[in-house]
Amino acid sequence: MRFFAQKGLASDISDVWGKLSGYSDAFKKASTGDDGKQYFVPATYYPWAVFYRKSVWQQHGYQQPKTLDDLTALAAQMKKDGLTPIAFADKDGWPAMGTFDILNLRINGYQFHVDLMAGKESWTSDKVKKVFDTWAGLLPLHQPDSLGRTWQEAAQSLQQKKSGMYLLGLFVGQQFSNEEQSDLDFFTFPEIDPAIGAKALDAPIDGYMMARKPKNEDSARKLLEYFGGKAAADITVKNDPATLVANSGADVSGYTALQKKAAELVGSATEIAQFLDRDTRPDFASTVIIPALQQFIKNPKDIGGLTSSIENQKKSIFTD
Template sequence: MKRNRKLVMAALTLLLLPAAPFLFAGGQQEVEDEKNVIVYNSFLSDPDARVVDEALVEMYQDRNPHVTVVHSIVAHETYKDALPAYLRAENPPDVLTWMAGETMRFYAERDLLLDLTDLWADESWDEDYTEGFRELSSYEGVPYFVPTNYYWWAVYYQKSVFEEHGLEPPETWDEFLEVCETLKANGVTPFTIGTRGRWTAGGWFDILNMRVNGPEFHMSLMDGNESYNDPRVLDVFENYWRPLIDNGYFIDDAAAYSWSEAIPFMTSGEAAMFLMGDFIRDAYPAEYEDDLGFFQFPIIDPNIPVGIDAPTDGFMIPANTRNPELAKDFVAFMGSLEAQEYMAQELGRLGTHSKIDRSILTESQIQGIELVESADVVAQFYGRDTHDEMQDRGYDAFVEFWENTGDAQRILDRLEEDRVRIFQ
């Protein structure tokens, strides 16, 4: 009997042993968190962006040795799915990367973000950032976001191919069609594209709709205030987009390729142009990069304002962060002129700070800034400007249209049904 009791005691101790760390670990960690630790989760998971992100964290750490930045880089797609959980958690990360505009306002509207009015004032960002960027960072006039970098969408082209056929970057729609026709006549497919990731087709819809119907109508459509089977949208599909596809101005079987798999068509000279964001440089083979130029998408109607897609990324702080002061301090560094100049130099994106020294920028960056500055309206991108679910339906529709150019009316009717349901 006695031995049995001993046995039971021994067994219990053994069972509890592995559990012991549970009892102490929790408390200890909390104390540490309160003090000088900020948790920074980032979606900058591209190889080049990752290096810059880590270097910036290191720069901040060097200056603030008493602070520990727990930095995680999460795969971009995973991050998007995880963000609502980050923001709603009891113990959220203190600093988060995100996208400016509607996608950010969605969370600001739900009171999940920290009001950054004082940070904007303290850092004199109210003066150092243009009105446009302040607007992109605000919900109902209150800034909840700090933009730090952006890039532009444009028509990228192989300079040597244009030279070979005596072509100049086109400025009007007629010149544009002529360039396409000349290239085709010489056995070069005008455009390469890979629509397997769907969003590449969204770039085409954005720019055509903005050129034909104006950015104002486009943004209103993005906000769910116009209908997709409006004759103006149908006009874009039937009279502008459809002829380009039907005339064979795009490579065959576009849906078989991811966007980066569409690059070899350009380097090999089979295709000449690519409507893309400036991140194309990150993937473009180094030996061909000097041959890569870009121009503004041609003007279709000179009487309407010029719109451009220039997606902007930056930082925000969850409303229930445990460490708002330190989080703001970190974001203040990321939004500083110094951090932005570093990023602009290393990554080739554009900084949002208006005092950035242009002499440190490359020729193409300066051309990019001019491109964005010459636009009357800066849009973010289809997927960033409209509702999350609408984006999914829209991308599906664009890719379907690509394969069935005769079905524009039916596809748009269906999109309209989706819009009514999503935005009701």
């Protein structure tokens, strides 16, 4: 949003915000451009976490892992039990960003992560190399051939009880029937460094922006005001059990147990990232990071070459 606002491609909708209620300061901050004006109306949000089916875990006596070592041991046991430990897909390029994000947040902390996304830190640093090295150690526990699989297909392996876990957004629930929703549960990705802990997470916000020159600006502003209001949020609650509404005035009595737990998780987070392709420049995410992460998944051995390539391309893009 900030990128598009800075480029003059989105309209200032601060006047719409003057008519809205039910949004926390955090949501307003997330909707504000570098110039202090608002360019975005939040509608929904969702945390990324590690999802699993309660019935599968009860059957095998699995316990939620508290550390990376716990997670690795759990995954090894799942393999013995005939499960794919971690469902994984990256055909569309963006899902693997969630894995990079959470490992960087757990290993290097929130501030380093956002600075890296802003182009202020080097991708060739030992900190970034440690992220890829840790990921390389976890890759054998992930579903193989991920570059040929969509996130929906990976979610279906969890739904079909073929995989034990899946790191994804709350929208994973879209691949489960209403009856199966109650069998879904999650835990936040475990800590790697006790000094950093496990309180930071990705929780992207989805919402609406207005083009620089809409054909019918008055109606566009009225529509944004409606989207940001209680009525629209109430409709979302009734129709989508796989997301959370941003407006606190909404009637959330219809939230499932999973939605309530997800809202609590976001509320307890000390820092919230928006997801890699939102926290950095979109041109950097699409032209550099997507092919780089897919290359890493195919060949996780040349971390030095990979990070050097990312850094060299980053320098040319961020000087634009």
